[in-house]
Amino acid sequence: MIAVLFVLMKVGIHINRNLVYTLPNNKILFIRPEALAKMHQYKQVKWRDTEAGGILIGRILIEDGNYIIDEVSEPMLTDKRTRIRFIRKPDGHQEYFNKIWKREKGTCFYFGEWHTHPQRIPVPSRTDRKEWNRLINISFEADFLFFIIIGIDDFKVYCGSTSGRKILELNRRYELG
């Protein structure tokens, strides 16, 4: 618990300002530090650590149309996890989404997927890209879906527009000095 809190604080101080990405339509994507801390707990640091993943849930702001990832689901018992593969079933993740949907009075969207790689700097695999292309062609409400891969030293964020165009890697933008 203390370790988690420490991660949260650390993330809060340093990443608040960094975790902003510009989207192809000039809107901004912000990943809340709590959500990022949750994904970072599953980093595959040790040899025996298996891949993990879940769904991304967030808001589209009324004020300016920017995107915020607020919540991420964590691996469920029904998911298949090995060192180099993660197969996620809808079970559990759908219930998790519904719970947030109810709490937030319908102001949340399915925003995509996250998973881990046993790699220092993660690179998407062919399977990953194939899956992402499949997902952006299912008509979800948000104009974009996001895909996050958590590596050991760094993580990468990709974005695909649901009107079916190609997947782009997003670059971090540094807001304040």
Added chain:
Amino acid sequence: MADLKSQFNSFHDTIKLKEETEVLSSKRDIIINRIKDKLPENTDYSFEIFNQGSYAMHTGIKPLDSDYDIDVGLYFDMSKEDVKPVESKNWIYNALKDHTLDVKIKKACVTVTYAAGYHVDVTVYSANNNDGKVYLAKGKPTSNTADKYWDESNPKDLIKEIRDRYSDKEDRKQFRRIVRFLKRWKDNTFSSVNGKPTGISLTSCAYHWLSIQKETDLFSGVTTYKDLDALICVVSIMISNFREELVLIDEEYTWVSRLKVELPVEPKPDLFEKMTSKQMETFKSKLETFLEALEEAKAATDPTDAAELLEKQFGSDFPIPSKSSTGKKAMAAAVIPSSESAFELL
């Protein structure tokens, strides 16, 4: 990039001193009637009564401690050569002294305090002088001779100058909002009266240094006022206007950073003059913290984060939106797909 437009609007609605409440205007009427009634027993000079203070300037805010301030000015048709300042204040004191338990002659006015959180400040002016100027009666009966004097003051010009700042109606509204925000920041941030900048000094800072912040959409022609940007503008100019001065402290010359701001009307005194070096230092550091919070709020993507930063500066009247109130509503709950991912060494 949060702009918190709706939060600033509702904050302004909450702190703004609106139509004078009935209680306030009835208290004022009671005092005015009492003065009209009793003053002729004390003096033969005729006088004119007018409302002054921030309410008259349209920059009034609700006090945090719910101690409402009612300002009444009296223009006497007399010259400063004919009457001593404290003598004229005694007329008022005598006319009001049996009215409530608490009537005091203060440095610049005669104050009547009600138990129920209201006080009325009555200010006496000499308004018929050869030089055409108006003077305020200063001093208490117990003051040193040097502190009993007629002080040049132009309350009516000041009210007009502040009230009519900016010819464009919407620009003027932004100016008034910014003044109210600065005043509430001051009330929330300074716990003791000592070293707390006055309302009129902050009003004057906005008067001199604000540049109106608005944006007009090229297509729709709609103009949006950017209050957060306007605050950042005026607070950064305040900070950059601090100047290093060599001051004698404990028999040693020390560099001290001081801010000066002129009252917008003659004799244009420096309204921060009375602050000590230590108080100036505190003032500057509070302004710096304020600016940092404003800039961080602007940089924040999530309006909830931005509002939390500002709530620390403005106090609990600044609303923090719930997450769900900031997000668009989805048409339907998403049907979560299955998904597969892998790591392959190519």
